[in-house]
Amino acid sequence: MTLQIKKLATSPSRSGRHLQRYNQGFRLVVGCIPYRIKQSNKIEGSLIEDLEVLLISSQKSSSMMFPKGGWELDEEIELAALRETLEEAGVIGSLEHKLGEWIFKSKRQEKSHEASMYSLLVTEELDVWPEKDLRQRVWMTVDKARQVCARSWMKEALDAFVCQRGQKAEEARAPSPCRLL
Template sequence: SDSGKLVEVLMISSSSGPGLLFPKGGWENDETVREAAAREAVEEAGVRGILMDLLGEYEFKSKSHQDEFCPEGVCKAAMYALYVKEELESWPEQETRCRTWLTIPQALEKCRHAWMKCALEEGFCKWYHDKGHQLLQ
């Protein structure tokens, strides 16, 4: 039984204000969404691991992506579970980001964006309950 196992999630500090975030970012034309997710984890959080399942897709508003084609700045994020196997001593954004391991309740409390809380509660927690706990042995 895994009932005694403590599940923690990794969050990073925001470069633009209070609260914590999950690593995220855009993807390049020459990479898949999965490759982009793994790359952003290295760039923003300095971690590598096994990319697991898609947890869901979540819409959010982005001030930096408002333009004539998308005046509301609505973006869609594909959220994945990453089983962290390695924490790098140095990584591209370490000057502006701190990483923090948190329990689920702690993460929900510190999370900056409502859509990320939703991804954690509805995406990760459901996935972990259904099959993640068997995969992360």
């Protein structure tokens, strides 16, 4: 699958809505919270303070968000999440856990969407990717990301990511106070 994703790095972004998936009128979108470990090579048991997440700018404004886009009929959900993250943020990595699903209204239209978000441990940052000239990407702490992320549902996805990471670190000690998703 990695070779398939890397091939997309030199292709233009998919566009149009003719292959989009819908569920009871909701357009289905998928995305990732790309992250990396900044102070240690140890993934298991890393603290939230050791993590950085990657946000990207919107195409039409400077507002920041996590990469996401339409899930199309000709792809599995995991491949769609990887493709959208590569197209918009120019990163490749190891797709981890589904963080949950959120319903949100489009900012441009009065349509509702159903989004599935995943965590993605970034293994490679590309110098060239399909939307490089349309977006800026910025690595930041989880706390900073929570402050600057423009969409409330994405902040909820970030909270789910934090709970997921916290559960991994605390698994051996005590039950997590985080809500199960």
